[in-house]
Amino acid sequence: MRPWKLAKRLVPLFLLFTLVLSGxxxxxxxxxxxxxxxxxxxxxxxxxxxxxxxxxxxxxxxxxxxxxxxxIRFRKRKNQTGVPKQTEGSHxxxxxxxxxxxxxxxxxxxxxxxxxxxxxxxxxxxxxxxxxxxxxxxxxxxxxxxxxxxxxxxxxxxxxxxxxxxxxxxxxxxxxxxxxxxxxxxxxxxxxxxxxxxxxxxxxxxxxxxxxxxxxxxxxxxxxxxxxxQEEYEAWVASMKEPSQAVNEQDALAQGQEIFKAKCMSCHAIDGTQPGVYPNLKGFADRELVAGIKENNAEWIRKWIDDPQSIKPGTLMPNVDLTDDELDALTEYLQSLKLE
Ligand code: HEC
Ligand SMILES: [Cu+2]
Missing domain, CATH: 2.60.40.420 (Cupredoxins -  blue copper proteins)
Structure with a gap:
């Protein structure tokens, strides 16, 4: 193959490698x-x-x-014929x-x-x-x-x-x-x-x-x-052990808490000392992301509770039937789950 042909094939390959590696x-x-x-x-x-x-x-x-x-040094020269001198064995x-x-x-x-x-x-x-x-x-x-x-x-x-x-x-x-x-x-x-x-x-x-x-x-x-x-860690441990504060009935969050108890509590604990089969939501509002992937704000919390299956296909969190009002109340309640 002519050198320029070889180069024509190799250049795209190297460009591709660069692209892949930059990923x-x-x-x-x-x-x-x-x-x-x-x-x-x-x-x-x-x-x-x-x-x-x-x-x-x-x-x-x-x-x-x-x-x-x-x-290069031992290439076949012009006019060269026959087999070159053979060398064998060198201790x-x-x-x-x-x-x-x-x-x-x-x-x-x-x-x-x-x-x-x-x-x-x-x-x-x-x-x-x-x-x-x-x-x-x-x-x-x-x-x-x-x-x-x-x-x-x-x-x-x-x-x-x-x-x-x-x-x-x-x-x-x-x-x-x-x-x-x-x-x-x-x-x-x-x-x-x-x-x-x-x-x-x-x-x-x-x-x-x-x-x-x-x-x-x-x-x-x-x-x-x-x-x-170390100090922040000790404070975090202490606040994770605090019992979750109950919302009283007059509070704006009471509706959200009711819906949570009825529709979500079977899967999610909000007490940090409770093991659970599903994610423990103690201090959820302080977490960096929703479900590990979406920004933790009202918009994504609401979208997640409304239709987790579309955000994480195959997730074990079911799509729960909720009205718009219930979604708003739940979102507000989840945003209140902060550590002291
Ligand atoms: C059948 C059990 C089940 C029910 C009922 C359920 N969830 Fe979940 N939930 C899960 C599972 C499993 C996950 C983890 C999903 C994943 O990331 O794959 C999850 C994740 C979450 C997360 C994200 C947690 C985090 O740390 O990022 C929130 C918030 C949440 N659920 C809220 C709710 C709310 C509100 C309800 C009630 C409407 C509810 N869930 C009902 C099982 C459930
Ligand atoms: Cu995995």
């Missing part, structure tokens, strides 16, 4: 990501990524340069190209194996770590804090600079719990408990995703991680 960064923008981690686990993993990339790029460059040199070369890969493999293997064991450290009995139980559901996340007896959903609240020992399981199919800015992912398997730990070194909001195709709305199974200071 990797646009998902997270400047947010923390595996390439810009904000936790010790993510940083250790990034080191391994960089180390292997560095070693492999080095090998690639050297091999291609040698290859190019040989192809020196054979030893060199056996030893170099061995050394490279050692450079890769020693930190990899060491880190694999270090990152598998079990903090589930540790005093200094916070224990969080994660349960994946189609298509939402439940978070339990066994040391505090708290149950919540969609917004994972954790203290900064603290090891979080996760215990992960699933209520239905296999999901995968992933906070790209803090570290690698871990599967949640039905009937099994997986363990791993993460920590965050900066206060802020991080994105979380389900990373295992788990059904129709897998791509919408997002959550948020709120990394807060």
């Amino acid at each position: 990797c960064s646009s998902i997270l923008g400047d947010d923390p990501s595996p390439l810009n981690p904000k936790g010790s686990v993510g940083e250790d993993q990034l080191f391994l990524i960089k180390l292997s990339l560095f070693v492999m790029t080095g090998v690639l460059v050297i091999v291609f340069v040698l290859f190019g040199y040989v192809v 020196v070369l054979e030893i060199v190209w056996t030893v170099i890969p061995l050394v490279l493999l050692l450079i890769l293997a020693v930190p990899m194996v060491t880190q694999t064991f270090a990152l598998a450290k079990d903090y589930s009995e540790s005093e200094e770590a916070e224990q969080v139980k994660v349960i994946g559901h189609q298509f939402w996340w439940e978070f339990q804090y066994p040391e505090h007896g708290i149950y919540t959903a969609q917004d994972l609240v954790i203290p900064v600079n603290t090891k979080i020992a996760f215990e992960l399981t699933s209520a239905d199919v296999i999901h995968s719990f992933w906070i790209p800015g803090l570290g690698g992912k871990m599967d949640t398997n039905p009937g099994m408990t997986n363990k791993f730990y993460l920590d965050a070194e900066e206060v802020g909001t991080y994105k979380g995703k389900c990373a295992e195709l788990c059904g129709a709305s897998h791509a919408l199974m997002d959550f948020k991680v709120q990394v807060v200071t």
Whole structure:
């Protein structure tokens, strides 16, 4: 093939690669990501990524340069006939190209194996770590804090600079719990408990995703991680334990509360110390998003209660029959579910 023909084929391919790869960064923008981690686990993993990339790029460059040199230097000349002089066997070369890969493999293997064991450290009995139980559901996340007896959903609240020992399981199919800015992912398997730990070194909001195709709305199974200071965390724990204030009958919210009790309470608890099969709505108004995906404002709350199936196809929240007045009252009531 003529060189320009080859170039004509390769250029579009490289343009396509650039486009595809730029998608990797646009998902997270400047947010923390595996390439810009904000936790010790993510940083250790990034080191391994960089180390292997560095070693492999080095090998690639050297091999291609040698290859190019040989192809050009020993190409068939004009007027050349017959088979060129053949060389066979070289002890020196054979030893060199056996030893170099061995050394490279050692450079890769020693930190990899060491880190694999270090990152598998079990903090589930540790005093200094916070224990969080994660349960994946189609298509939402439940978070339990066994040391505090708290149950919540969609917004994972954790203290900064603290090891979080996760215990992960699933209520239905296999999901995968992933906070790209803090570290690698871990599967949640039905009937099994997986363990791993993460920590965050900066206060802020991080994105979380389900990373295992788990059904129709897998791509919408997002959550948020709120990394807060130790004091804020303790305050959050305390307010999650507070009993929810009852709305009295004269209050404008009373109608919403009535409808909630009649039509929603069978699935949703509003008391943070109650485990539930479905998302616990204690402090729902303080959550970042509705159902992990939509801005938490009156408009989206109303749309969600009116027709969750159109927002998250296949969600286990049914479309409940409600009048416009009831929807307004419920929206207002849900917006009042703030933590003290
Ligand atoms: C049959 C059980 C069921 C009933 C009844 C039900 N829901 Fe839900 N609800 C769910 C499930 C399951 C989810 C999680 C949906 C998802 O994200 O896949 C959910 C999610 C929600 C969320 C989002 C929670 C969050 O943290 O983002 C809100 C708000 C909500 N429901 C409000 C209501 C209201 C108001 C009613 C009454 C009209 C109601 N639900 C009735 C099961 C139910
Ligand atoms: Cu999932």
